[in-house]
Amino acid sequence: MSKNNLPKRIAILISGRGSNMQAILQEIDHGILRGLAQPVLVFSNNPAAPGLEIAQAKEIPTQSLSSKGFKRSTFDKKVIDILEPYQPDLIVLAGYMRILSPLFIQHYPKKIINIHPADTKEHQGLGGYEWAYENQLKETKITVHYVDEGLDTGSIIQQEIVDLQGVESLEDVEKRGLAVEHKLYSKALKAIITTK
Numbered sequence: 001m002s003k004n005n006l007p008k009r010i011a012i013l014i015s016g017r018g019s020n021m022q023a024i025l026q027e028i029d030h031g032i033l034r035g036l037a038q039p040v041l042v043f044s045n046n047p048a049a050p051g052l053e054i055a056q057a058k059e060i061p062t063q064s065l066s067s068k069g070f071k072r073s074t075f076d077k078k079v080i081d082i083l084e085p086y087q088p089d090l091i092v093l094a095g096y097m098r099i100l101s102p103l104f105i106q107h108y109p110k111k112i113i114n115i116h117p118a119d120t121k122e123h124q125g126l127g128g129y130e131w132a133y134e135n136q137l138k139e140t141k142i143t144v145h146y147v148d149e150g151l152d153t154g155s156i157i158q159q160e161i162v163d164l165q166g167v168e169s170l171e172d173v174e175k176r177g178l179a180v181e182h183k184l185y186s187k188a189l190k191a192i193i194t195t196k
């Protein structure tokens, strides 16, 4: 249980397929996040994100608003307004392909968490698996971190190594990486919730 014994209210932000979101929802249903977290909203800046349907099938509230054409801070202000009624304790970014404005980050201090498919000390921004593959790394590190105003510079919560020996394609790298992501994200969320 978290300290006040109430499950933490989490809002999950996605832009696409939502496999990390799905893994977290499974851990909330019958895994390590049971009783610790409650999904109050899945939001997407891409109304066509396949992950939205996965959440809807589980009867989790969803909202979406296309970010196309919006200035970063204008859009984020709208997102804050969407999130506000759900009173999230934590904002969980799961493949949310939009850099957050300082406005958004300052609105949720130490409450925004992200998963990055590389060691954030070694590689920032997009293409973490491509980077590992092209550099023929023997291993890479998945990172769960707090989000601050820099690009993948927030303090690290947990990391886990992905063994890349013998991989033959970028798809192999991604497959091994995602298997680690899907476990690590919930483990890190559990650590945050139980120590907060």
Ligand code: GRF
Pocket: 014, 015, 016, 017, 018, 019, 020, 021, 094, 095, 096, 115, 116, 117, 181
């Ligand atoms: C993951 O590799 C995550 O690390 C990165 O974006 C991808 C999202 O995948 N931030 P999914 O939407 O969770 O399947």
